[in-house]
Amino acid sequence: MLQVNNLSVHYGDKRIINDISFTLSSDEILMLVGPTGCGKTTILQCVAGLVPQSAGEVAFTNWRSTSQKHIPPEKRNLGMVFQDFALFPHLTVEQNVCFRVKDSTLADQWLELLGLNDKRHVKPGNLSGGQKQRVALARTLAHQPSVVLLDEPLSNLDAALKDSLRWDIRDALKRAQVPAIWVTHDQSEALSVGDRVGVLKDGILQQLDTPERCFSAPSNPFVARFLGEASFLRGQVQPDGINSALGVINKRPESVSDGEVQILVRPDDVLFVESGDKPNGTIDYSRYEGETRLFGITLHSGESIKLRANHEVVFKPGDNVQVAFNANESPAVFPAESSS
Incomplete structure (x- = not known):
């Protein structure tokens, strides 16, 4: 179980994240939404160890990171999926997915499940945006991460493709039985995909609940307006x-x-x-x-x-x-x- 307790982040005198706490259970998908600059990506980077916290802790089963004791990203066994795919352009799909994977059968499994078998020997430059994102997800899951972090993974795709790919990603995460934090600015994406939704404003968590509760029983007018x-x-x-x-x-x-x-x-x-x-x-x-x-x-x-x-x-x-x-x-x- 991933635990985030009283997490705060300051850049100089500017507060970015203020006293945020939540837990993430076994295969739960938590969607973080909010306006631009609200701090949702900073939370993701803190969990990943890319940004140090000013206060609070981020902890998993076998590690605990605080402002006094920072655990580097490579020690956290986390997988990240970025909006710009971050694929190696000179490697084929198979080589990208198998990069530094000890057990290639896991790579084969995800290439099959994500419909990439016929693209094994194709390089990223010849793939569509949706195919590139499937490759990025397959590469992440082939490493068997403890938690998957997704930073607006569908923002570079057209509307029709977003609608179908969001379910492919959700199904893959559930099949892998891995918890995930998914950052998005798309309200419909958050409400339809997430097991829980966290709504942020100015670095403060306004509400954390099921999609149904956040929509029908918002904690304040801001949440009501933001989610519909x-x-x-x-x-x-x-x-x-x-x-x-x-x-x-x-x-x-x-x-x-x-x-x-x-x-x-x-x-x-x-x-x-x-x-x-x-x-x-x-x-x-x-x-x-x-x-x-x-x-x-x-x-x-x-x-x-x-x-x-x-x-x-x-x-x-x-x-x-x-x-x-x-x-x-x-x-x-x-x-x-x-x-x-």
Whole structure:
């Protein structure tokens, strides 16, 4: 089990990582997400031993690194997969994967499982981006690392390839039964692939939980906004629910006390009322997305929300509409003054 306890990193007087702790179990995939410069890659480099920590510890079964006792990267038995592939251009696929591998049967195994058998004697310059990333992953797994660290491995690939390759990588990691920390800036990638998701802001871990919990029960408005489209409505907590511009939400969260709150509204949490005999909003825009349409709506209260509906639903800017909550669960709510 990998353990990161109270990890902090400073570059001079600038704090990059502040007091972060988490554990990584046997074959768990932890996704780290956050805006550019939030510190997610620095955490990866600290775990790898490429950047020394200012405080705290990083420990595995047979080693423990602190600010006083640094364990060099070569002593940690970690594998890294980079966004730029880092392959030897003068070596073939087979030679890249077998580089410094003691047991070549492991290399053969991963070449087979990752669909690279017919590319064994091809050099990286003649491979597609997806094939190069499979080679990089096969090389890493052939060394039997204790932990795999992936630094935005799909960022250099086109959207269609990303969608399929993310599952190939996840399946390979699970088959190898090796834990992994995967850094990404892609929210959908983090939510779909990770067993847990850690959301960072300014070097501080805002939330660490399952993808479902991070999305449906975010710890603060920042996490809500970062992990998906989010609008917020003013609400007034009452004994029987929460009153809002869309009516009363009958399910009152147990943790909420009386008073004003912000209600998190996702585009799928609201729907058009078919009768529409009591309009409560006006269409600002309609964006065709293929299977769905995304509508921007200004409510009569002056608040704005987004609504996603089937592509066959058609409204044009200026149309008056009636919308209502469509959430089956209690909505996430935050204190009225909360903004981060």
